[in-house]
Amino acid sequence: MIDQLRQTCKKLLEEGAVQVVIGYGQDKPSMMPHPVFITKPEDTDRLVWNDLCFANLAAYVTRKEIKALGKPAVIVKGCDERALVVLEQESQFTRDGIYVIGMACDSLPASGMGNPRAAKCASCAVRTPRYADVTIGEAAVGSSAVGSSSCSTADTEFADLDEFMKKTPAERLAYWKVELSRCVKCYACREVCPMCYCNRCLVDKNRPTAIDTSATIKGNLAWHIARAFHQAGRCVGCDECTRACPAGINLRLLNQSLAKAAERAFAYKAGMDKETPPVIGSYSLEDKESFIE
Amino acid sequence: MSDTTGFEPKIVAYVCNWCTYLGADLAGTNRLEYPPNVRIVRLPCTGRIDFNLIIKGFEMGADAVIVSGCHPGDCHYTAGNYHARRRWTLFRELLETLGFEMDRIHFAWISAAEGKKFQQFITEITEKTRALGPYTAYREICEASR
Numbered sequence: 001m002i003d004q005l006r007q008t009c010k011k012l013l014e015e016g017a018v019q020v021v022i023g024y025g026q027d028k029p030s031m032m033p034h035p036v037f038i039t040k041p042e043d044t045d046r047l048v049w050n051d052l053c054f055a056n057l058a059a060y061v062t063r064k065e066i067k068a069l070g071k072p073a074v075i076v077k078g079c080d081e082r083a084l085v086v087l088e089q090e091s092q093f094t095r096d097g098i099y100v101i102g103m104a105c106d107s108l109p110a111s112g113m114g115n116p117r118a119a120k121c122a123s124c125a126v127r128t129p130r131y132a133d134v135t136i137g138e139a140a141v142g143s144s145a146v147g148s149s150s151c152s153t154a155d156t157e158f159a160d161l162d163e164f165m166k167k168t169p170a171e172r173l174a175y176w177k178v179e180l181s182r183c184v185k186c187y188a189c190r191e192v193c194p195m196c197y198c199n200r201c202l203v204d205k206n207r208p209t210a211i212d213t214s215a216t217i218k219g220n221l222a223w224h225i226a227r228a229f230h231q232a233g234r235c236v237g238c239d240e241c242t243r244a245c246p247a248g249i250n251l252r253l254l255n256q257s258l259a260k261a262a263e264r265a266f267a268y269k270a271g272m273d274k275e276t277p278p279v280i281g282s283y284s285l286e287d288k289e290s291f292i293e
Numbered sequence: 294m295s296d297t298t299g300f301e302p303k304i305v306a307y308v309c310n311w312c313t314y315l316g317a318d319l320a321g322t323n324r325l326e327y328p329p330n331v332r333i334v335r336l337p338c339t340g341r342i343d344f345n346l347i348i349k350g351f352e353m354g355a356d357a358v359i360v361s362g363c364h365p366g367d368c369h370y371t372a373g374n375y376h377a378r379r380r381w382t383l384f385r386e387l388l389e390t391l392g393f394e395m396d397r398i399h400f401a402w403i404s405a406a407e408g409k410k411f412q413q414f415i416t417e418i419t420e421k422t423r424a425l426g427p428y429t430a431y432r433e434i435c436e437a438s439r
Binding site: 177280282284287 | 345348366378379381383388389390392399414430
């Protein structure tokens with residue numbers, strides 16, 4: 001797969017079809033792969049592809065610095081690709097303005113390494129990219145079908161959340177008080193998120209200050225509510241925020257609660273089908289309102 | 294902090310300019326008395342009511358928050374309340390996951406003609422909140438962050 005990937009990218013750059021390839025590089029086998037931005041055909045040998053390629057490279061497509069390089073080719077997994085679908089829905093790029101190289105996930109990644117990717121991979125419905133210009137590799141036998149855009153998900157998808165929701169509200173708040181007290185407001189969760197592309201984040205505005213900027217429990221709670229809810233109906237569950245968090249806060253739970261709500265209440269799953277109107281930004285007269293008096 | 298015997302709940306109501314605010318106005322002109330515990334914040338539309346305002350309300354010491362606007366179909370801006378309804382459906386789930394006390398966050402449709410409903414709603418929420426007592430869990434969070 002790596003050879004095929006490198007060949008494809010090399011050809012694209014040589015022909016001038018794209019000016020930059022956003023892919024994965026790795027300095028040593030023992031180290032985590034990191035994003036690389038390849039602009040010369042001879043540099044495509046630096047590209048790698050393996051089980052540790054966690055990063056969601058869709059996040060770089062909207063960056064000013066990358067846009068300045070010219071038309072990008074972006075390497076995505078089936079799950080990352082959902083982020084591209086949402087970004088296109090939100091007019092962050094035109095589909096012919098980028099070249100998408102899809103990588104089929106040919107094996108389940110090693111689990112039990114304490115890596116947060118395993119959590120999302122267990123219930124993955126998009127092992128084979130559906131949106132890519134070219135797809136490299138084949139999904140493992142038994143994985144879900146190509147082109148599946150249905151809303152049905154495995155029962156396991158929200159297992160962690162369902163387990164967590166068995167606690168009482170007071171226990172839940174106590175849990176978050178401990179977890180969020182570790183937050184140092186580094187905003188890595190925001191920087192790494194493909195959906196957080198605002199040029200100026202709400203939390204960076206100080207006239208007036210919308211959210212308490214100090215890294216206290218009050219400010220942290222307000223920030224994490226704002227972060228999670230700004231992704232409501234948009235988060236594709238790539239779990240990059242959780243992976244990037246230096247304090248090990250399980251932000252996945254918050255994202256999942258919103259994803260689950262969107263799925264249960266509005267039969268909507270972000271990034272599965274670009275023809276479906278986004279859940280926030282559209283409405284139906286039939287929306288349920290049992291909680292409104 | 295006062296003990297519960299002398300406790301008077303502090304309630305913030307975010308209301309839309311066109312329906313609920315006029316409903317409150319009607320309650321006033323009809324001399325319908327409702328508890329003074331509610332602080333009304335007038336906004337253009339329920340669609341404008343940012344979720345951060347709810348959090349801000351609690352941070353400022355509210356014991357309950359009310360969000361109210363036009364009935365479905367009556368929005369001055371055609372669809373602001375429909376958008377708001379979707380948003381709150383999702384937002385409530387997030388707050389639930391975070392362990393908020395959900396009986397302190399209330400949503401209602403109150404039209405400009407429903408002065409009576411406004412009075413009853415505010416009275417009911419005030420009594421409920423009085424029974425619940427102060428929102429100590431959130432106050433502790435704010436106190437710890439001083």
